[in-house]
Amino acid sequence: MRRLSEDMKRAVVIFISATIIFSMLAYIVVTPMPKEQFFQLYVLGETRMAERYYPDNSPNIPVGRLVKWYLGATNFMGSIQYVVIKVKLGNSTIEAPDHVNYMPSPAPVLLEFRRVLMDNETWDFPLAWMIGDVLEDGNMTYATLLVVNVDSGVEVRSGQVGALNGHNLRIIFELWTFDPVTENLIFGWRAGGERRVAWLQMWFNATKPLTS
Amino acid sequence: MKYTLSALGIVLLVLMAMLGALASLRGTLNADALALSEGSKSIDDASAEFKRGLKAVREAEAAGADRERTAILVERLNSVLGMIDEAESLLLKGNVTEADAIAYQTIDISKRIVLEAVELRDEASLRTYYEKIFTFGIVPVASLLLTLGAHFGWKWWRRHEIDRIMRMEKKKEPEEEK
Numbered sequence: 515m516r517r518l519s520e521d522m523k524r525a526v527v528i529f530i531s532a533t534i535i536f537s538m539l540a541y542i543v544v545t546p547m548p549k550e551q552f553f554q555l556y557v558l559g560e561t562r563m564a565e566r567y568y569p570d571n572s573p574n575i576p577v578g579r580l581v582k583w584y585l586g587a588t589n590f591m592g593s594i595q596y597v598v599i600k601v602k603l604g605n606s607t608i609e610a611p612d613h614v615n616y617m618p619s620p621a622p623v624l625l626e627f628r629r630v631l632m633d634n635e636t637w638d639f640p641l642a643w644m645i646g647d648v649l650e651d652g653n654m655t656y657a658t659l660l661v662v663n664v665d666s667g668v669e670v671r672s673g674q675v676g677a678l679n680g681h682n683l684r685i686i687f688e689l690w691t692f693d694p695v696t697e698n699l700i701f702g703w704r705a706g707g708e709r710r711v712a713w714l715q716m717w718f719n720a721t722k723p724l725t726s
Numbered sequence: 727m728k729y730t731l732s733a734l735g736i737v738l739l740v741l742m743a744m745l746g747a748l749a750s751l752r753g754t755l756n757a758d759a760l761a762l763s764e765g766s767k768s769i770d771d772a773s774a775e776f777k778r779g780l781k782a783v784r785e786a787e788a789a790g791a792d793r794e795r796t797a798i799l800v801e802r803l804n805s806v807l808g809m810i811d812e813a814e815s816l817l818l819k820g821n822v823t824e825a826d827a828i829a830y831q832t833i834d835i836s837k838r839i840v841l842e843a844v845e846l847r848d849e850a851s852l853r854t855y856y857e858k859i860f861t862f863g864i865v866p867v868a869s870l871l872l873t874l875g876a877h878f879g880w881k882w883w884r885r886h887e888i889d890r891i892m893r894m895e896k897k898k899e900p901e902e903e904k
Binding site for chain 1: 780781783788797804807858865872873
């Protein structure tokens with residue numbers, strides 16, 4: 515058998531080494547980089563910043579006073595996602611969402627906002643609400659909340675909640691997503707075999723209007 | 727006796743009228759309930775078709791479809807969501823006919839989205855397949871070019887070095903010059 519010349523041996527070694535290196539590079543190019551999958555959920559004040567959440571910076575909201583917030587969500591899941599933000603009305607005794615067992619709050623749903631989000635897309639919209647009426651029954655104050663969404667025309671939804679002296683009422687925002695495995699909406703989302711949830715709450719007190 | 731019979735007749739007539747009214751009301755209620763259930767069925771169908779559309783668009787995206795074209799489909803899915811909301815709102819107000827009409831309209835839109843998404847997915851799958859073949863196919867070509875470059879580069883450098891050595895002259899020392 516003819517022995518390979520020194521030049522040929524060198525060329526074969528270079529060719530094999532280059533093939534290994536270029537194959538690794540090709541694999542990196544065709545394989546998408548794994549990244550952390552999550553959603554961002556936020557509420558901003560009327561200035562579209564994390565401030566001035568209440569009129570006159572007081573959480574004591576009188577009847578008929580409009581409160582304007584901006585609700586938003588960003589999709590960092592790396593794929594298209596169907597997102598639902600559920601707005602719930604509760605008091606201090608109603609259970610908050612459970613992030614350990616991924617259970618949503620049992621508070622009644624006031625309204626839902628739905629949207630399909632592209633990867634890295636941020637969706638935000640105004641949420642304007644006011645206390646339409648308060649009804650006192652002993653120590654309990656029942657507040658009727660009106661949501662006036664001014665994003666696309668005017669849509670009015672209302673819900674009622676009671677609290678001791680009208681204190682510690684809250685609006686809960688829960689992020690629900692479409693689960694492709696069960697083909698249903700789930701509270702939170704699945705990311706790499708793990709389940710995560712995102713929710714927010716804003717506290718306020720219902721007060722009667724000032725009589726002049 | 728005559729008056730008793732007349733009174734009985736009136737009572738019977740009133741009873742019949744009440745029964746008739748009840749039956750009619752029941753019929754109307756049933757018709758309303760039926761209409762509402764039909765309206766809700768069309769909305770359920772619309773939601774199911776929307777989910778099919780969403781699944782198809784997600785598959786197209788996973789296959790590597792163009793972001794701009796996917797964004798157009800996503801925008802149409804969002805318009806379907808808006809229309810389903812509108813249909814639900816109309817159904818709550820009792821406007822079953824219009825709710826139905828909108829729901830069926832969204833079913834058509836969702837079906838078209840599914841068709842376009844499938845087309846986009848197939849196109850993207852084929853493109854991604856060729857891209858992968860090209861990427862891995864270029865590996866031996868690049869390796870060969872590198873090997874040839876290294877081989878001829880080495881030969882040139884060696885010849886250059888030999889020439890340089892061969893052209894070397896012994897430097898005369900100053901004492902020898904004298």
